[in-house]
Amino acid sequence: MTAVELAGITKRFPGVVANHDIHLTVRKGTVHALVGENGAGKSTLMKILYGMQKPDEGTIAVDGEQVSFSSPADAIARGIGMVHQHFMLADNLTVLENVVLGSEKLYGIGARARRKIKELSDRYGLGVRPDLLVEDLGVAARQRVEILKVLYRGARTLILDEPTAVLVPQEVDALFDNLRELKAEGLSVIFISHKLGEVLSVADEITVIRRGTTVGTAVPAATTPRQLAELMVGSELPTPETAESTVTDRPVLTVDTLRLAAPSGKALLDDISFTIHAGEVLGIAGVEGNGQTELVDALIGLRHADSGTIRFLDQDITALPTRKRREQGVGYIPEDRHRHGLLLEAPLWENRILGHVTEKPNSKGVWLDLKSAQQDTRRIVETYDVRTPGIDVTAASLSGGNQQKLIVGREMSHNPRFLIAAHPTRGVDVGAQSAIWDHIREARREGLAVLLISADLDELIGLSDTLRVIYDGKLVADADPATITPEALGSAMTGAASGHLEDDENPAPPENRDGATGSPKSAAPLASPASPESPEDEAR
Incomplete structure (x- = not known):
């Protein structure tokens, strides 16, 4: 029937x-x-x-x-x-x-x-x-x-x-x-x-x-x-796996005992500390609602932490406004592209300017350079395969995946030193997924430091040099991407494990994935949270 x-x-x-x-x-x-x-x-x-x-x-x-x-x-x-x-x-x-x-x-x-x-x-x-x-x-x-x-x-x-x-x-x-x-x-x-x-x-x-x-x-x-x-x-299934390590010993972003509380006093971020080095991808795994959004907001400047510090290239940026952070080299792929990534009713070339109003090619001195911005939008559309009849159509007229490719192209076009990538391939097809992974890997080879947040555990494991688990606002566990399985990582995300996670039969070696020593873990494992009655009800 x-x-x-x-x-x-x-x-x-x-x-x-x-x-x-x-x-x-x-x-x-x-x-x-x-x-x-x-x-x-x-x-x-x-x-x-x-x-x-x-x-x-x-x-x-x-x-x-x-x-x-x-x-x-x-x-x-x-x-x-x-x-x-x-x-x-x-x-x-x-x-x-x-x-x-x-x-x-x-x-x-x-x-x-x-x-x-x-x-x-x-x-x-x-x-x-x-x-x-x-x-x-x-x-x-x-x-x-x-x-x-x-x-x-x-x-x-x-x-x-x-x-x-x-x-x-x-x-x-x-x-x-x-x-x-x-x-x-x-x-x-x-x-x-x-x-x-x-x-x-x-x-x-x-x-x-x-x-x-x-x-x-x-x-x-x-x-x-x-x-x-x-x-x-028309192409093979891509893989996010990154064989070579490009991690250096040069700190790009250091977060020290960052704390952010809700108006009720509940800790949304509880003593968060980590360091991301040039050429390193730090993956954060967690069920949505456990502090990832608040962490991203604090790093980009949408919220100001109650205590703790954020240092970017040896400068304290804890109190800097978002625009200053962007101008100094912080890229931002937001988790909600509709709320924080695009002006849906604006044309594509205006969305290319968004978040980078004071930077070339969008501006010349104190004036907007609309011709250059439009020309660069055409380049992004071609380079990132944004399917659109032209740059004058609204962002709302694109499919979700093409909206995402436009955002990724915009952020990568400014050669950021540090990239916040929150769900960078959510809602995109396998071809676009592969292209976005390639762009991140290429920039990583050039020294880009990346904070990667994703619900795709294969993506997290494949792209990350270092993996940490966030639960109820705390970093509760770390893992070696070379040995951890999606199942073990998913279990830790519900609060079922803490400390260092690894395959019991194949414990993680002290070296990083290409055998070179000195790939630093971002921070020591923290204490285990109290066991929730229901992971789903507890995960906010």
């Missing part, structure tokens, strides 16, 4: 054809993966299915009946639900209030709604507690609330956009268990992802989109990640 069928879908925008003659058939009770490079048209296609946009050509059929959607409300009425990559939850409301918001007519806002939420949560193994505030939930629990929201509205086909982008391995496994429960109940899932290993492990069928059109389908049992990558982008 077919749950959803898209036939001949074409969608044009000024200067670009986003979808061209796309065909997609999703069977009931299956997980159907949709993969493709950035800008391939996946998001546009799903917006069409969810009623957010109307196709110029083609048809949509749900349960064998042809339909036409004018809004998401129409799609929801026909059993189509979508969980967006950027969650749509109100932090200051409870789980129950978030779930019923906008659907009060279904089961009211009291006891009936609570019973329905409990029933759905138990039925699909979601483990959702209705009375908790959303702001007190970890990222995996928030995702389950989003899934519950669409189930509450009667969805029989769920669209999940990059659902594993911010999850650690244990949370990914739990999500896949949830998806299997949904399948067992006859529901269908459209799973959009760039993580090909996960796609092959959870999907029943795979459709590949390239340059706006479907180029093939695959059966996971008969497909390898390499074959899928070649079908997606």
